[in-house]
Amino acid sequence: MRIEQYIENKKRKQDGPICAYLYDLGQLRNHVRIIKSSLPAFCRLFYAVKANPDPRILGTLAPLVDGFEVASGGELEKVKSPVLFGAPAKKQVEIEKAIDAGVEAMNIESFHDLNRIEWLSKQKEVVTPIMIRVNLSRDVPESHHMMSGVPTQFGVDERDVPMIIQKAQQMSHVSVEGFHFHAMSNNLKAEAHLQFVSMCLEKAKSWRDRFGLDIRTVDVGGGIGINYWNPEDKFDWDTFASGLHKLEPQMDGLTLVLELGRFMTAASGSYVTEVIDVKANHDHHFALIRGGTHHLRLPAAWKMSHPFRIHPVEEWELPYERPGVTKAEVTIAGELCTPNDVLVKSEYVEELRAGDVVIFDYAGAYAWTISHHEFLSHPEPEFIYLDEKH
Ligand SMILES: *Cc1c(COP(=O)(O)O)cnc(C)c1O
Numbered sequence: 001m002r003i004e005q006y007i008e009n010k011k012r013k014q015d016g017p018i019c020a021y022l023y024d025l026g027q028l029r030n031h032v033r034i035i036k037s038s039l040p041a042f043c044r045l046f047y048a049v050k051a052n053p054d055p056r057i058l059g060t061l062a063p064l065v066d067g068f069e070v071a072s073g074g075e076l077e078k079v080k081s082p083v084l085f086g087a088p089a090k091k092q093v094e095i096e097k098a099i100d101a102g103v104e105a106m107n108i109e110s111f112h113d114l115n116r117i118e119w120l121s122k123q124k125e126v127v128t129p130i131m132i133r134v135n136l137s138r139d140v141p142e143s144h145h146m147m148s149g150v151p152t153q154f155g156v157d158e159r160d161v162p163m164i165i166q167k168a169q170q171m172s173h174v175s176v177e178g179f180h181f182h183a184m185s186n187n188l189k190a191e192a193h194l195q196f197v198s199m200c201l202e203k204a205k206s207w208r209d210r211f212g213l214d215i216r217t218v219d220v221g222g223g224i225g226i227n228y229w230n231p232e233d234k235f236d237w238d239t240f241a242s243g244l245h246k247l248e249p250q251m252d253g254l255t256l257v258l259e260l261g262r263f264m265t266a267a268s269g270s271y272v273t274e275v276i277d278v279k280a281n282h283d284h285h286f287a288l289i290r291g292g293t294h295h296l297r298l299p300a301a302w303k304m305s306h307p308f309r310i311h312p313v314e315e316w317e318l319p320y321e322r323p324g325v326t327k328a329e330v331t332i333a334g335e336l337c338t339p340n341d342v343l344v345k346s347e348y349v350e351e352l353r354a355g356d357v358v359i360f361d362y363a364g365a366y367a368w369t370i371s372h373h374e375f376l377s378h379p380e381p382e383f384i385y386l387d388e389k390h
Pocket of ligand 1 (some may be wrong): 048050051069071086182184185186221222223224259260261262263
């Protein structure tokens with residue numbers, strides 16, 4: 001079943017107003033297979049669960065990826081191994097749960113983190129594999145959210161890395177397995193991402209050599225982006241993958257871990273809603289939809305217009321005038337009583353009328369789960385899973 005078919009069925013049954021998330025699991029499966037098969041053998045592909053923890057998405061990904069990256073006890077419960085656990089503000093119960101689950105490695109985000117993990121591992125008489133999450137000193141170019149190179153709550157300051165390595169080396173219940181460098185967000189440039197990966201690799205090797213570490217893994221996190229402003233002009237995955245192959249001589253037997261979130265699932269989800277009203281106000285056109293930023297907060301959070309397309313519905317059987325707008329700029333707003341409930345700001349449309357359906361693509365990551373569902377107590381959207389088997 002396709003999105004258009006779903007809309008036609010709902011309209012035929014007069015089962016509206018339409019408001020749904022549609023996840024295309026067939027698309028997801030194909031996309032991830034292509035990503036995975038393009039990677040060199042020294043790369044492992046992990047999925048960052050926070051991008052979309054929907055159980056059907058996790059189930060679709062499980063046989064295709066090398067593992068999951070989780071950042072809370074709740075996420076840990078949703079996936080099977082292999083798992084990498086990293087989170088700022090880890091609670092004792094989460095650390096214990098992660099140790100008991102036998103995670104492949106745990107991120108160390110501070111000296112206190114290191115002390116706690118050593119102590120709890122000692123209580124449990126285990127040695128916990130750790131990765132030191134580094135907050136790089138230099139700014140990372142091309143990143144949408146600054147997570148490194150500027151003061152943030154994430155990771156260990158690069159200048160403190162030698163000290164934390166030495167502390168870890170004196171401990172008996174942690175073993176340093178590698179370094180973790182998640183520092184990019186929504187990067188759209190393959191060349192910049194390759195430079196970042198190469199820089200991480202060199203830094204990890206220099207600490208390895210200086211301190212005689214027996215590390216295995218260099219984890220470069222996620223951060224490969226989606227071009228919401230111009231979806232045709234995508235991150236060039238082929239350039240990135242072939243650039244990774246060229247790193248082979250630099251790898252020295254190390255494994256490179258990618259933890260992709262947004263790039264993995266964003267294109268598999270669409271948020272589909274019906275226009276309830278269209279009007280003009282202070283010379284601006286507004287279309288009001290069923291739903292809004294309490295279902296899809298991403299455009300409001302990033303102060304952008306979310307990419308959209310219109311599915312026109314010709315039927316109008318009501319005895320009064322159908323409101324609409326033609327050949328004009330329109331702002332698409334939701335059903336909440338706040339001026340911030342805007343998904344599209346002044347974009348040109350050929351025509352948009354009450355009863356038409358707006359499709360917001362690229363809503364498969366950081367969409368439903370980052371939204372404030374309870375605000376205004378409107379019903380939740382439907383969740384529909386499209387799947388053309390294999
Ligand atoms: C959020 C996150 C990711 C995924 O980031 P994307 O930008 O969605 O690819 C990977 N690793 C860590 C540690 C994260 O916090």
